[in-house]
Amino acid sequence: MSSRMDQGRSFAGVAVLTLALAFLGSACGDDDPKEPQQTPDAGQPDAGQPDSGPTVVDSDVALARFNENGTLDTTFGASGTTRVDLSTVAGGTRDSVWGLAADSSNRLVVFGARRGEGDRVDADRFVLRLTADGARDTAFATDGVHSLNISNLSDGARNGIVDRNGKIVASGYTSQPTGVGTQAANRIVLVRLDDAGKPDNTFGWKGVVNAAPFLGQSESNPEWGMAEAYAVDQFSDGSYVTTGYGRSASSGTVDVVNFKFSATGVRDVNWGMNGVALLDLINDQDRGRNLIVLNDDRVCTVGSVTPSAGKVTAMVFMLDKNGLRDTTFAAEGYKSYDFERPEQAFFGVAKSKDGKWVAAAGYRAGGNQDDDSVLAIIPVGGTGTEFAKAVPISETENDRFWAVAFDASNRVYAAGYVTEGGDNRMVIARYNTDGTLDTTFGTGGVVKHNFVVGKVEEAARGIVVQANGKVVVAGTADK
DSSP: OOOOOTOOEEEEEEEOOOOOOEEEOSSSSSSOOOOOOOOOOSSHHHHHSOOOOOSSSOOOEEEEEOOSSSOOTTTTTTEEEEEEEEEOTTTOOOOEEEEEEEETEEEEEEEEEOOTTTTOOSSEEEEEOOTTSSSSTTTTTTTEEEEEETTTEEEEEEEEEETTTTTTEEEEEEEOSSSTTTTEEEEEEEEETTSSSSSSSSSTTTTEEEESSSOSOOOSSOOOEEOOSSEEEEESSSSSSEEHHHHHESSSEEEEEEEEOOOTBBBOTTTTTTBBBEEBSSOOOOOEEEEEETTTEEEEEEEEEEEEEEEEEEEEEEEOSSSSSSSSSSSTSSEEOOOSSSSEEEEEEEETTSEEEEEEEEEEEEETTTEEEEEEEESSSSSSSOOOOOSSOOOSSSSSEEEEEETTTTTTTEEEEEEEEEEEEEEEEEEEEOOOOOOOBBTTEEEEEEETTTOOOOOEEEEEOOOTSSOOOOOEEOO
16 A cells, blocks of 8 residues: 655645624524535535435434443433524524533533524534533523634534633634635634633634635636645644645545644644645545544544545544654554445544543445444553454444543543434443443443434434543434
C-alpha cells in the first residue's frame, strides 16, 4: 500500500470573513413544515443523520444517563432521560446531534444543528448546555442554548469540546460564495463561547473563525478548494487542531486534512507541511472524521481512506505535535483497518486519562450484508496489545457505533444504535482494553434504550462518563 504527502502543493493562508452573525436563543416556530437543508459535505451522507427529503422527520435532542452497572439512572432528567425540542414547527422538523462533552463541573454540552428561525429552511449550529443531572442550564446563553447563523447559509455543525480553560469550542463548516461566478465552497467555521454561553471576543471575529485554508490557486485560476472541520481539540499550549477533509482544487477527490489554529484563532501556516497535515493514498476519497490530542500533544485522527478503487477502509492517522507523521506509530504515520466490507470508517475516538490507550469506534457496511459496529483499542503509551475487530450488536440487523469514551478504570464505552424489527434503539457496549465485553454492564456488556417504539431516527452520537462514573449518551429521537 502506498501513501504520499504532496509537498509540491502550495497552500495559501486563512481568510477570516466579516459576516453577519445572528446569535439566537430557542427556536420560534412557524407553520412551515419544511426541513433544514443541510449543506453537502462533498461526500456521501452520514448514515444515522438522514438527509432532508420528501418525508418530514420530527426529532429532538435526546439524552439518557445510566448507572455504572448499566441500569437507567432515574435521578437524571425525567426518570432517566431528557428531551429538548429546539425546532418547534407545525409538521415537525429535525434537530440533529453530533457530539457531547462534559465540563469540570460535569455539566453536559451538546453540539448539533437546528432549523433556522422563522421561514428559513437552512440550518443553524447550536450549543446546548444542561446541568450535570440533565436539566436545561438557563444561566447559559439564552435559556441554555446558543445558536449561530451565518448569513442564512446552512451550517454544517459537527463535534466540539470543552477546552482546558473551560471555553466551549464547536467545529464544523459552512458552504459560502467564493466570489467566482456562482461557485460556493465549504469553509471551516469554529465557534468559541465563554462559560456564560457568550461569544468569546478574544477568538477570531466576535468568537467565530471562518477559514478558507485553500484559497485561489493563482490570479489566472481563482477557483477555490474546500475544507471542513469535523472535529477540534486543543494542544497543551492552548492552540487548536482540526480534522476533516478537503482539497485545494475546486472539484475532485478529497484528502484527510488537519490544520492548526492559535489560541486566538489564527491559522499556523508553519505547522505540518505548508500549514496542513494531509493524507492521500491513491488520489481517491480519504476523510478525517474525528480526532483527539494525546497527553504528549500527538494528534490522533480517525476516519477512512481508499487504498484501492472501490474499497474504503477505516483509518487511524497519527501526527507529532509539529504536524508531521508519527513514524513511531506506523511506518507511514497511519494504519488502515480492513473489516472485510466495501465501506468502513471510524467516527468516534477517545483517549484514556492515563494516556496509555486510544479507542476508535465506527462501522462496516455493504456487501449485501447488514451493517456492523467496529472497534479498535490501541496502546499508545507503555505496553499492551492492539484490538481491532468487527463487534456486531446484532447478527441479523444493522448496528453502528458513532462515539466512544473511557472511564477512570480504562474501560471503553462505545455508543450508537441497533435496529430491531425496524425499530432503532440507542446502544452502549462496555469493553475491557483487550476487546472483551465487560459482562458486569447491562446484559452481557450491552445496554439498549428505546426512547420511542417503532422509530428509525434514534441514535446516540455522543457519550461521556461523568466523574461519578455515570454514563451519559446524547443523540436524536423521533417524536
